[in-house]
Amino acid sequence: MAPEATLDRRPASSAASGGDRSSAAGSRHRVVILGAGFGGLSAAKALAKAPVEVTVIDRRNYHLFQPLLYQVAIAGLSPADIAVPIRSILRHQANARVLMGEVEGVDRQAREVFLADGRRIPFDSLIVATGARHAYFGHDEWEPVAPGLKQIDDATGIRRRILLAFERAEMATAEKARERLLTFAIVGAGPTGVELAGALAELAKKALAADFRAIDPREARILLVEAAERPLTSFPDHLSVKATTQLHKLGVELLLGAKVTRCEEAGIEIEDSRGRRFIPAATVIWAAGVQASPAARWLGIAGDRAGRVAVTPHLNLPDDPRIFVIGDTALCLGANGKPLPGVAPVAKQQGGYVARYILRALAGRSSKPFAYFNYGNLATIGRRAAVADLGWMQMSGTLAWLFWGGVHIFFLIGFRNRIFVLLSWLWAYFLFHSGARLITGDDND
Amino acid sequence: MAPEATLDRRPASSAASGGDRSSAAGSRHRVVILGAGFGGLSAAKALAKAPVEVTVIDRRNYHLFQPLLYQVAIAGLSPADIAVPIRSILRHQANARVLMGEVEGVDRQAREVFLADGRRIPFDSLIVATGARHAYFGHDEWEPVAPGLKQIDDATGIRRRILLAFERAEMATAEKARERLLTFAIVGAGPTGVELAGALAELAKKALAADFRAIDPREARILLVEAAERPLTSFPDHLSVKATTQLHKLGVELLLGAKVTRCEEAGIEIEDSRGRRFIPAATVIWAAGVQASPAARWLGIAGDRAGRVAVTPHLNLPDDPRIFVIGDTALCLGANGKPLPGVAPVAKQQGGYVARYILRALAGRSSKPFAYFNYGNLATIGRRAAVADLGWMQMSGTLAWLFWGGVHIFFLIGFRNRIFVLLSWLWAYFLFHSGARLITGDDND
Incomplete structure (x- = not known):
């Protein structure tokens, strides 16, 4: 070369x-x-x-454990659980300095x-x-309506939108308005989209179920829109099938082969083999591209x-x-x-x-070219549901879910974060309570 | 009457x-x-x-345990540790509905x-x-420069200011600029001001001490400005004396009998028996009135x-x-x-x-007038330092500190919060690590 x-x-x-x-x-x-x-x-x-x-x-002043960022967005974890100040990580490394x-x-x-x-x-x-x-494939004007999920402020912003949608649905007097407020569209069925959709379904159907009087959060519609013909295209076919089954079990509606053609306040327009149609949805989250x-x-x-x-x-x-x-x-x-x-x-x-x-x-020595060693692909879908492709073996369901949790806790930086995330998960698992359902920030979108 | x-x-x-x-x-x-x-x-x-x-x-959608809000401001706790969705608190109370x-x-x-x-x-x-x-005693124009501490967004905003001040000091090239960045003025020596000053001193002198290369965070000046002649005026005299000693031990400079006459970007002007003087300070926090x-x-x-x-x-x-x-x-x-x-x-x-x-x-019955039963006053100052006035007894030091911690954990709403706050405190106590040192939010003030 x-x-x-x-x-x-x-x-x-x-x-x-x-x-x-x-x-x-x-x-x-x-x-x-x-x-x-x-x-x-x-x-x-x-x-x-x-x-x-x-x-x-x-x-930023922190390192972010991005694989768990979606859990901040669905109010399962606090930002500090998955972020550590860079200075703390390098505090004992005498030859390193950190500049913000x-x-x-x-x-x-x-x-x-x-x-x-x-x-x-x-x-x-x-x-x-x-x-x-x-990225919005040339449609940057969609960003305010369909925020993506890369930074902590993105996640707390999405958390605010999701929780406010339920609050507003509780107050809505018109049936149409309530339906729109209780429709959540997630664009992109890669690992982030699948994880978000599954976790959001659990939030609505379990954690929030008893909290409202005028609405039943279990009636929330969670749409997962994907341009390809299957979710998790980076995984082998049969794991996509498993993921599809697990998503359906959680009540997530998968719209496959569907391209997003418009995003606005009122909802999203998609195009699939049946043509174009508009879906009223108050909350759109971008997990594509x-x-x-x-x-x-x-x-x-x-x-x-x-x-x-x-x-x-x-x-x-x-x-x-x-x-x-x-x-x-x-x-x-x-x-x-x-x-x-x-x-x-x-x-x-x-x-x-x-x-x-x-x-x-x-030291005057040359190096071999970089070679990536792929230990595998993991995605979780919800309570006791995940898929794992380790190359030499594939898993799905409870076993894959436990494996997913173990790997993520293991790779979190900071012992404190490992302990606190583990505790939060055990807590949520046994009590179906999520811990960080706060609407913070002061804008009114 | x-x-x-x-x-x-x-x-x-x-x-x-x-x-x-x-x-x-x-x-x-x-x-x-x-x-x-x-x-x-x-x-x-x-x-x-x-x-x-x-x-x-x-x-808001949450109940806030305000007595611990200052701990969010000094990055000791996460917002979700001290706030609980109102709906969760009342979820099993069938005769209650919640409106945001x-x-x-x-x-x-x-x-x-x-x-x-x-x-x-x-x-x-x-x-x-x-x-x-x-309140700013008719000087609302001071609010942007000297934020107060009543809501979660106030606390995360103050946390951002405090942490950014250290970050900027690390980069500052001029000695004067560095000094101003490392000067923190807290206005008002009531319980909130005293707690903030003590906790900020510990953050600077312990938790952050090893994190920087160009500055020594232990050189940070923490000023506690109070118009009265002693801190904690709602406590008996001798507990004010104890609090003063404990604050001095932590390196907090108490400016007593000092009125704030101006607050601006560059710092604060105070007036005391020695006359008026200007103190350059990048971070001013309002805990008075x-x-x-x-x-x-x-x-x-x-x-x-x-x-x-x-x-x-x-x-x-x-x-x-x-x-x-x-x-x-x-x-x-x-x-x-x-x-x-x-x-x-x-x-x-x-x-x-x-x-x-x-x-x-x-039920057609009348009620006696309301009578307040005062169980006592508590304020913490720092690691193993607090004052407690229970009327029939007064405490200070380690015993008062343990009592303060116990009372606050007991009165926190939500078992989960009690566990997580207790764990955070034990962690911080034994390791001098604070858990939530994130600079979030997108403004550049």
Whole structure:
């Protein structure tokens, strides 16, 4: 492969050498990491004992365990259960500092990152791991109506919408208005959409059932709209079938082969084999499609359709081996020639790989290309319902659900969070009470 | 006392009779309760088994345990730990319904409450328990600079300010700017101010100590500004002295006999016996002075200087015995002739009293005037530091602190919250980790 060959032919020490700028701490190799998600943090941690200077820059002060974010949206967990201050995670890593700031651009000549507040952060190696946002396929005007779920504020906003819809339905006097308020449409039946739909169905049918007087929350309609012909297209066929059965059991209505053609206050319009139709729905949640962070723009190069930056098999730029792009922001081809999916394990493995690559380069050694090891795919659907594809085995139902829970608690950062999430789940499991049903924030949407 | 005599001479059944409007459920006596704080909820619960129809109206969907709100502001607890959906609390109370809505006014002739969305809620008896907001003594322009602490969104906003101040100090290049960012001024040394100051000092000096590289959070200055000559003026003198010692031990600077004369972005100006001076401070928190909810305006009567509505010894209006005002919104004189303080136990006892009053009146019986039983005053200052005045005994230090913790956990509504708060505290106590250090919300103040 050409880019790899090119890279390997450069002297490794030049690709990663210190250079003309010296920092306060002297001439140690400066690794700047943009983004403290799974990829960025795993890179930072893999550099813990190394003789380099690590700077982690993030817009937020916390690392977010995104796989459980939907549980904040459906009021099952509190934000603090799934987020940990980046500083706490790195507090004992003496060679790392954390800066809160918004990236505006990268000066590749001067080897500096520009922040929105005017600061310039010099680097010798740069790791871009700034993730992705939800995307609306050219319909950004849908965002206010159909929010996506990537950040904590997205999740508490969606929680507010969901809970307010029930509150307003309780007060509605017209039957039509009540029906619209009790219709929830989730767009996209990937893992996030499926998880949201299942959890929302349980919220309505169990946790809220006894709370209202004028409405019966069990009558809420939960629609899961998917353009493909089956949910969870990243899973094998027969697990999609299992997921479909489990969703039906929870009362979720699956609309397959259905494209969303319009989103507005009143509801959504979909198009499927039966033609176009409008479904009145007060709450629409977007779980379809993502767009990479604007890293391509910062780096002054062209991204692919989803905004991702194409990288070499060593995860750096073909023409600039000291700049690495990983995680959801990178377009990295897997062994099968297809792009690796935007999931946490890919980002984590890439972060570790890049850290090791840099250290080997500093020691004058070259590295093998990155190879992703896929431990499997997991999605939960509801109480004792999940699907798991581990490659060498597939599971569904209770066993997959327990496995899903175990894996997620295991990978949560912070022992405190593990304990508190486990307790919240046990509590919810035995008592059908969800813990965080607060309508916060002050807007009236 | 005149109003009481007047009231007692009215036939009790007329004070609480049904009347011209009949509700959907027939002719049961309709009790409408405005506000689901301590007062409103205790009234609702005391009516649980009674043959009346209870409607609880609140702007929020949750009951908030305000005595622990400062812990959300200093990132010790999550909002969901101290708030419970009102519907959950009343879910098994068949005669109660909950409406989320903003009160606009009361039509005393038609006996209806107007809500902002145009709904009108008829009542036979009305209990106004809508609490208080912080007040700025005619300087409302200070609010954006010096936020108060009454609601969850206030607390998460203050949490954001506090944590952002440390983040910005870490990045500051000028010494002056860093000093200002690391100066926190709390105005008002009542229980809330003292608790905030103590907890903030511990956050800076313990929990955050190892998290930063460019600054030492232990150098943060925490100022507690109080116009009186001692903190905790509602406590006996010698407990104020103990509190002062404990605050000093935590490194809090007490500025006594100091009036705030200006609040702005850059800091606060205070005036004391040494004259006026300006203290640069990036974070100012307002814990002085409250203003009752606009109940007087809704009822078309004059409130006192703090907006409170004067009530008879039976807690109703002199000229309208079917309208009760309780809690922070009521001006109710205690046995000593002074107004009862705006604390949870007063509101709770008043709520229970009014419920019993209404039921007795419906049965044709009169009630004795309300009498407040004071179980004591509590304030915590920090780790193993608190003061308690139980009347028959006074405590300070570790014993008072344990007592404070026990009482607060006991009175939290919801077993789940008790468990989770207890666990959070044990965790923080043994590990000096605080659990909810998230900067959320999207504004940049």
